[in-house]
Amino acid sequence: MTSPVRLALLGxxxxxxxxxxxxxxxxxxxxxxxxxxxxxxxIAVRRLGRDRGDLPVDPALFTTDALGLIKRDDVDxxxxxxxxxxxxxxxxxxxxRAGKSVVTANKALLAEDGASLHDAAAEGGGDLYYEASVAxxxxxxxxxxxSLHGDRINRVTGIVNGTTNFILSAMDATGAGFAEALEEATELGYAEADPTADVEGFDAAAKAAILASLAFHTRVGAADVHREGITEVTAADVASAKAMGCTIKLLCIAARGADAAGRETVSVRVHPAMIPLAHPLASVGDAFNAVFVEAEAAGPLMFYGRGAGGAPTASAVLGDVVAVSRNRLAGVRSASESAYADLPVRxxxxxxxxxxISLDVADRPGVLAAVAGVFARHDVSIATVRQGPAGGEAAGRGEDADLVIVTHVAPDAALAATVRELRGLDIVRSVASVLRVEGGL
Known part of the structure; x- marks a missing residue:
């Protein structure tokens, strides 16, 4: 055994x-x-007098001077x-910059300004590890x-927020609405008192940026990620998904592909989507996380487990501590940031x-043709159409009807423009819901 590796714990x-x-x-x-x-x-903390139970640590180690602790010569x-x-x-x-190695679980910072951290690591020659920041x-x-540095990753699709996955799973299992499922998640401790970061997709978007940066060797920040939350998902949406043999998940999707000019680009987005029950992510329930990676040589890979909580996150932190400590003893550092591709974000x-798309339309001849014409004008092809009395099979007021349309693949801009025009039609009483469909249905 050599001299100890000394840790400064912030928080x-x-x-x-x-x-x-x-x-x-x-x-x-x-x-x-x-x-x-x-x-x-x-150990740097905000308040020295806080009761920390029977934590096995000398109280003299606690300090409120985080910067002073970091600057100490005996900290590795x-x-x-x-x-x-x-x-x-x-x-x-x-x-x-001082050459110390850093282990962090801070997804928000990495997504907001990971570049500053990577640049400082390159300047000082220390390691920057952050396994605990995602999943x-x-x-x-x-x-x-x-492990996949010798391969080409084309797509990463994941469920990376346990709170939203619990809520959507509860809605699917019980038929509850969003508010009821959120209340249950809060009571069970899955949701914070202020759940905004989770239910509005901010947490998942930060993780999507980190995943895309690593997968595509490109610096991707939180501002590059298209973000939508789950607050607008209704019990009717969940029922409609079930009728199609689907379930609804909040997905982070990072994909490599060519733009209209043929240039290689990346696309990074977070939003709720219907996926078929046969998809590997469809069975991921409760507060679990899973990420589906598609690589050219390795093929499809699935990573699954608990994505949050004190013990699981601490496990990932300690795994990084072991790695950086071994590097320091060997006098080496890990591979530096790989951002050579520098691909534009689409x-x-x-x-x-x-x-x-679920529409409430007037129940009279010519409606379906008028609606189909809107799709045609935006070059969007219709895959399936389902029509019935407004409010479902048992309703049937005789004046309105429900029209559920699933499209073929098209650019999101064309699909959004189609919806905007549909909202302006006299025959369309309302656009009840719009959800994206992923996963090869």
Whole structure:
């Protein structure tokens, strides 16, 4: 055994406390794997007097001076589990420029300004690892940036937010509406008191940016990701999906492809979508995460597991700590950021997708022809049409009818323009819902 590897832990909340616990419980195994023991040099927190239960750590290690802790000469690795953009960005840039290795779970910072962190790591010569930033304990980022480095990845499709997946799964299982399913998720601890980041897709969009950056060797930020949440998904949408042999999931989709001019580009988006029950992601329920990777040589790959929670996230953090600690003892660093491709990000309007459109229309001759004409004017082909009395089979007021249309693949801009024109038709009482369809239905 050599001298200990000294850690500065920034944050001691749900994840940080689990990191401390696992460091204590697995100290002998971790030391054997690394070739040196791990020691906590200090823990930066916002409040020193907070009750932390029976956490196995010397209270003298706690400090409110995070920057001072980072600058200490006896700190080798900085572990950040605070979250947010600032002051986390300033802390980590300082550490990396000083040559210290950094392990972070901060998806928001990586998606907002990962470039600053990567540039600082290159300047200082330390490692930057962030496996815990996407999909919790699921080994995903390292396979993308290391195991699949010899392959070409064409598409990544994933369920990367456990809260929204729990809500949509509950709606599918019970027929509940969004508000009821959200209330259940909150009571069970799956949703925060303010669930905006989850249900509006911000959390998933940050993770999509990280996945796209690694998969396509291109810097992709949160601002490049088209984002839609699940707040508009209704019980009727879920029932309609069931009738088609589908389920609804909040998907992050990152794809490589050519634009209209033939240039290679990437498309990155987060939105709810119908997927057929035969799709590998359709059976992912509860608060679980899963990511489906399509590579040219390796073919389809599936990564599945718990995507959040203190213990799973701490597991991913410690995996990174072991990796960077071994590198430091060997006097090496991991491969630097791979952003050589520098592909342009295609706007959402050029993304190829399909729409499921539910219309409340006047029940009279010529309506279907008029609606079909709108699709034709925008060069959108109709795959299927289902028509019935307004409100379902048992309704039938005699004046209105439900018209459900599923399109073939078309640019999103053309599909959106079709919907806009449909809303202006006199014969269309309302556009009840619009959902994208993915997965080869």
């Amino acid at each position: 001691c909340g749900t994840v940080g406390s689990e990191v401390v616990r696992l460091l204590h419980e697995q100290s002998a195994d971790l030391a054997a794997r690394i070739g040196a023991p791990l020691e906590i040099a200090g 690795v900085v572990v950040e589990v605070v979250g947010g953009i600032e002051p986390a960005r300033s802390w980590l840039v300082e550490a990396l 919790g304990a699921i080994p995903l980022l390292r396979p993308l940036r290391e 706007p959402m309007g050029e993304a190829l997708t399909r729409y499921h």
